[in-house]
Amino acid sequence: MIPREILKKIRQIEIRTNRLVSETLAGQYHSVFKGQGMNFEEVREYQPGDEVRSIDWNVTARMNHPFVKKFVEERELTVMLLVDLSGSGLFGSVAQSKRELAAEIASVLAFSAIRNNDKVGLILFTDQVETYIPPRKGRRHVLRVIREVLFFEPRRRGTDLNCALEFLSRVMTHHAIAVILSDFLLPSAATPFLRYRRAGAPPAQNLAEAAFVALRQANRRHDVVAVQITDRFERELPALGRLMLKDAETGEVMELNTGDPARRAAFARKQGQAQKELERLFQSAAIDAIQLRTDQPYAAALGRFFETREKRRARG
Numbered sequence: 001m002i003p004r005e006i007l008k009k010i011r012q013i014e015i016r017t018n019r020l021v022s023e024t025l026a027g028q029y030h031s032v033f034k035g036q037g038m039n040f041e042e043v044r045e046y047q048p049g050d051e052v053r054s055i056d057w058n059v060t061a062r063m064n065h066p067f068v069k070k071f072v073e074e075r076e077l078t079v080m081l082l083v084d085l086s087g088s089g090l091f092g093s094v095a096q097s098k099r100e101l102a103a104e105i106a107s108v109l110a111f112s113a114i115r116n117n118d119k120v121g122l123i124l125f126t127d128q129v130e131t132y133i134p135p136r137k138g139r140r141h142v143l144r145v146i147r148e149v150l151f152f153e154p155r156r157r158g159t160d161l162n163c164a165l166e167f168l169s170r171v172m173t174h175h176a177i178a179v180i181l182s183d184f185l186l187p188s189a190a191t192p193f194l195r196y197r198r199a200g201a202p203p204a205q206n207l208a209e210a211a212f213v214a215l216r217q218a219n220r221r222h223d224v225v226a227v228q229i230t231d232r233f234e235r236e237l238p239a240l241g242r243l244m245l246k247d248a249e250t251g252e253v254m255e256l257n258t259g260d261p262a263r264r265a266a267f268a269r270k271q272g273q274a275q276k277e278l279e280r281l282f283q284s285a286a287i288d289a290i291q292l293r294t295d296q297p298y299a300a301a302l303g304r305f306f307e308t309r310e311k312r313r314a315r316g
Helices: 004-032 057-063 098-115 139-151 161-171 204-221 261-284 299-315
Strands: 038-045 067-073 078-084 119-125 129-136 177-182 223-230 242-246 253-257 288-293
Touching (some): 004 098, 004 139, 004 299, 078 098, 078 129, 078 139, 078 161, 098 139, 098 177, 098 223, 119 161, 129 139, 129 161, 161 177, 161 204
Parallel strands (some): 078 119, 223 288
Antiparallel strands (some): 119 129
């Protein structure tokens, strides 16, 4: 039996996100994610302006005047949510952790999907695939997805995006919308506070490059969207004096003087450069990305993302 406090938390998220979906995002979702192809609907009489290529010559020959084939977009989609449960996701400098925000975004996307009669599946990963829920429809299924994102206890603490994407390619042989919810603290940047390299591990840059090769390959088969979830203190250090900091993924501990303005400025510069490099890599892989923060409302950022995709799709 699910504890009452867990049910209450899930219900709160459902109420908040359902309102946003109903009032704002459901129609945009329908507009920005393409179906898997075109289905034949009917044959109708030719009208001025119709494409000559759409003429059905067999029917035209029988009826002695032109008819065209009408096609509609196949709307049923599969939305796969790939959620990073590595240790860094537990961090949050405000009331909400990165993992809790990931659960809300997953809820928004999942409820948008089922309102459009699409399927939703879930892959939870660290440096291995922790659990997999096959795509299905329905409210009860979405509530299960939210519960798993919020309360699943991962066995590992590290991050391996390659592993998750390889698993996606095995379980999803058809086109899907693959939404990756992660802080994208890839090995090239290590973690916000600590620099490390595991003994015997390949160079960090090689690990990061491998991740983006995998992203590019996944985006050829699927429509990959990266939802980057960060915290303000991962961009700039607070002035709190000397602190003992522990890496959430490796367990490594170090002392850092956050009261030093030069140290804080250097950290902010380094993180700004890392973010620009991440955005460049997303762009080179032709992957749409959204940046969200635990201390900022997400509704407007999601709305802008949908609007941008809708305009680009209209032009294309």
